Amino acid sequence: MRFDEIAVDALEAHVKNVLTKEEITRLIETPKHAEHGDIAFPCFQLAKTYRKSPQQIAKELSEVCEHPFIEKFEANGPYLNAFLKRKLISKQLIEKVTQLSDHYGSAIDGIGARVVIDFSSPNIAKPFSMGHLRSTVIGNSLALLAEKNGCEPVKINHLGDWGTQFGKLIAAYKHWGNEAEVKENPIPTLLKLYVKFHKESEENPQLSIEGRGWFKKLEGGDLEAESLWKWFKDESLKEFEKVYQMLGISFDKVQGESFYNDKMEEVVKELSEKGLLHESEGARVVNLGEDQPPCLIEKTDGTTLYATRDLAAAIYRYKTYDFQQCLYVVGGEQQLHFEQIFQVLGMMGYDWNKKMTHVPFGLILKDGKKMSTRKGKVVLLEEVLQNAIDKAKDNMMEKNPELKNLEDVAKQVGVGAVIFHDLKNERLGSVEFDLEQMLKFEGDTGPYVQYTNARCQTILTKAERKGHMDKVSGLEDPYSWEVVKLLERFPTEVKRAFDLYEPSVIAKYLLKLSQAVNTYYGNVKILQGDAGEKDNKLALLKSVTIVLQEGLRLLGIKAPKKM
Known part of the structure; x- marks a missing residue:
C-alpha cells in the first residue's frame, strides 16, 4: 500500500x-x-x-x-x-520488492493498450550524428516505460529516406561520384557529394532544377534513380545498425518515408474528394484558417512533401495497429508541422487524431552552442560513444585493474554515461555536452548510479559466503527509513514518467535513491550485528539493487555487477 x-x-x-x-x-x-x-x-x-x-x-x-x-x-x-510504523512498513515493502523482483513498479493501467512510438529517424546518406541522440534515447525509454505501465509499445524508425534531397544527391553522384569511393567509405563520401552540390548550386542554379528533376524521376519509378537510391539507403542502414547495437536499441519496424509512396495518392484523392484541397500558386494545399499557414500537400511540379507522407503514415498506422496513443519523438522545431498534420486529420474526419502527440525535446549544446552540421562537419554519435567507452575503460583500469570482463563493463559504463547524461535533463530543456563530466563516478551521473548498484552487489556477494537472508523483520533507523521511503515511491515515479513522457523523472529518482543508499552505507555497518539484524540490512540492499537495475533498464542502460 x-x-x-x-x-x-x-x-x-x-x-x-x-x-x-x-x-x-x-x-x-x-x-x-x-x-x-x-x-x-x-x-x-x-x-x-x-x-x-x-x-x-x-x-x-x-x-x-x-x-x-x-x-x-x-x-x-x-x-x-x-x-x-517504520519496522512494519519496511518489512512489508522489502518483502514485496524482493518477491516481485524486476516486476516491482509494473502496472496494469495500460491493460495492453497499443502505443506507437516514432523515434530516432535519421536521414539516409547522412552520418548518424549527435543531433539524433535525444530522439533515439528518449523514444527508447518511453517504449520501455510504456511496457512497464502495461501497454504494448510498437517502436518505429521512420527513416528520412525520401524527398528532394535524394534527387540532389543522385544529381551530385552523377556529376562527381565514384563508385569505389562510395563502397569503401559510404556515408562520408555521400555527405561530401551532398555538401558539394549545395555549394556548386549557389553558383549554378541549374543544378537545383536538375536535383528536383531526379527526385521527380525517383517518384515516377525511374530504374536508374531507384537503383542509386536503394544503394545509398542500404549502405546507410549498415552504418546506422552499428550505432543502434552500441546503444542496445532495436525497433519493431524500420519504415522510412518511402514505405508510404504507394499510399500517398489515396490520401491526396481523399483530401480532394472531401473538398479540402485547394490550388495556391500552382501548388496544392489544405487551408487551416486565417491565423495559420496552409499545409502544403503537393509542390508545383507534383512531387510530395513531408506532410503528405506523414498523413499517409498516420492513416496506415491507425489501420494497422489500432493504437491508443501515437507518439512522435521529434525536435521542438517541428511543432507547427505536427499541429498541421493533426489538424488536417481531424478535418478529414479522423477523430483518432486526438490520440496523437508530438513529444518535443530541446537541443544538445557544446559550450552553449548548438551541435549541428556545418559545412559538412558533424559530431558523429558512433565516435562519441566509442570515446566514452575508451575513457570509461581508462578510468576502471586505474580504479580496478583486476576487473574481469573489462571490455564489456567499459561499454556498459561509457554508453550508459552518454544516455544518462541526456535523460537526466528534462526533455524540453537543452543538454550541455561534456564527456569528462558525464563519466565521473560521483555527482549526478550514470556511472554514479551504476557504481552504487555494483557496491551493493559486492556487499551481498561477500555476505552470502557468511550466511543467508532468512527472515525479514524490518528496520527503523533514520538512514534505512530514507531508503525505504524512496523504494516505496518507485511505482509512482514509473507511472509519472510515462504520463509526462519524461524519462528524467526516473533518472532523477535513481540519483536520489543512490544518494540515500550511500548515506546509509556510510552511517550503518551492514555486516555487523546479530544474524537477524544483518539479514534485514542485507535484504534492504537487495531491494535497492532490484530497483536500481530496473530503473536503469527503463532508461536503456545496463547495470554491471562489478565496476
Missing part, C-alpha cells in the same frame, strides 16, 4: 462528507522535515464547512484518526501529521 493510500484510509471516514478520496489524495503532502512525520494533511479546505480554524480541525483529527500502519497522529498548526 502506498503512503498516500494509508493516509487516505485513515482520513476518509472522518472527512468523507466534505472531501472525496481523490481530493484527499491530491491534498496529501510530504513534510519538509523528518521530525514532522512522514505524511502531512493540510486542513484549510475543511475550515469553511466545519466553521472552525484549520488548527482546531487538525487537533481534533489527531485525536480520532487511526490506522494499523500509523504509529501516531500529531497536529502541527493547520496540518495533521502522521508518523508511520
